[in-house]
Amino acid sequence: MTVTIGAICGASHALQTGSIVLCADTLVTWFDLQGNPISSNPAGSKLFDLPLGFYGAISADISTSVQVVSQLHHLMSRIAPSDPNRIDLLELALAETGEYVRTWMRKEVLGEYRVTLDEFLHDPALREREEIKARIGDLLIPTSLIIGGFSLTGSAILIYTDCINTQRQTNPGFFTGGAGDGLARDWLNLREQNSFMSVPRTVYHVHEAKRFAERSPVVGKRHQILLLRHNQPVVSVGGDRQIMNEWLSKYQPQNTAALDSAEAYADLARAYDISDSTNSSGDHT
Numbered sequence: 449m450t451v452t453i454g455a456i457c458g459a460s461h462a463l464q465t466g467s468i469v470l471c472a473d474t475l476v477t478w479f480d481l482q483g484n485p486i487s488s489n490p491a492g493s494k495l496f497d498l499p500l501g502f503y504g505a506i507s508a509d510i511s512t513s514v515q516v517v518s519q520l521h522h523l524m525s526r527i528a529p530s531d532p533n534r535i536d537l538l539e540l541a542l543a544e545t546g547e548y549v550r551t552w553m554r555k556e557v558l559g560e561y562r563v564t565l566d567e568f569l570h571d572p573a574l575r576e577r578e579e580i581k582a583r584i585g586d587l588l589i590p591t592s593l594i595i596g597g598f599s600l601t602g603s604a605i606l607i608y609t610d611c612i613n614t615q616r617q618t619n620p621g622f623f624t625g626g627a628g629d630g631l632a633r634d635w636l637n638l639r640e641q642n643s644f645m646s647v648p649r650t651v652y653h654v655h656e657a658k659r660f661a662e663r664s665p666v667v668g669k670r671h672q673i674l675l676l677r678h679n680q681p682v683v684s685v686g687g688d689r690q691i692m693n694e695w696l697s698k699y700q701p702q703n704t705a706a707l708d709s710a711e712a713y714a715d716l717a718r719a720y721d722i723s724d725s726t727n728s729s730g731d732h733t
Contacts, residue, residue, distance in 0.1 A: 475668025
């Protein structure tokens with residue numbers, strides 16, 4: 449159970465460039481075979497790095513997350529970094545990962561019912577078939593991925609998949625996922641978030657949206673947030689920094705247009721050590 453958010457920001461039609469903010473809470477949960485939560489850890493991680501400079505945020509139970517991420521990483525590692533079709537190949541890798549997850553989950557469920565694959569596919573007398581299909585569907589629903597990165601020319605790419613359908617986002621430029629999906633999406637829509645808003649304004653809106661998503665009892669209170677820029681080091685812009693507390697006090701729920709200013713960017717860069725040559729360590733709050 450979780451909330452994940454991915455948002456394009458600072459986009460330019462003329463330059464075909466932009467940045468990406470990627471967020472997830474840190475509450476990881478283990479489930480039994482019946483789908484009941486059996487344990488959780490508030491200090492896990494749902495953000496992960498991928499080949500080609502891409503990063504992802506996943507919503508799934510811990511065992512499914514490991515399967516999905518490892519398979520996607522394996523498939524993406526086959527894509528040549530200089531391949532001009534690498535975004536299309538990435539989407540194919542996501543489709544293959546979805547098929548892998550569905551096959552793996554089907555195997556798990558068939559094991560629960562002590563039914564062979566041949567019986568499930570071909571036995572007309574199998575009474576549990578519809579129940580098994582429903583069970584597989586129930587397991588797939590909580591699984592979603594938000595993938596962020598850049599094309600060879602620097603265009604920001606944001607992709608969402610629920611392991612069945614895959615979408616690429618350009619307008620309004622954000623995806624949300626997990627149990628807090630609706631709450632986070634509603635808050636970003638309230639803020640009229642779009643891909644042309646500045647980096648600091650978007651970082652702030654994502655902070656707000658994640659906090660709003662905490663109204664769901666299964667969304668963790670802590671979070672990680674990454675800022676992705678083309679050919680630049682990834683920077684952690686999460687954490688309980690003074691600048692964010694000041695902005696929360698000043699702008700919640702006030703208009704945030706002032707955060708589009710150069711001064712706001714300078715304040716954010718100073719607070720989170722954003723530069724062209726330095727990286728920053730991850731923060732959990």
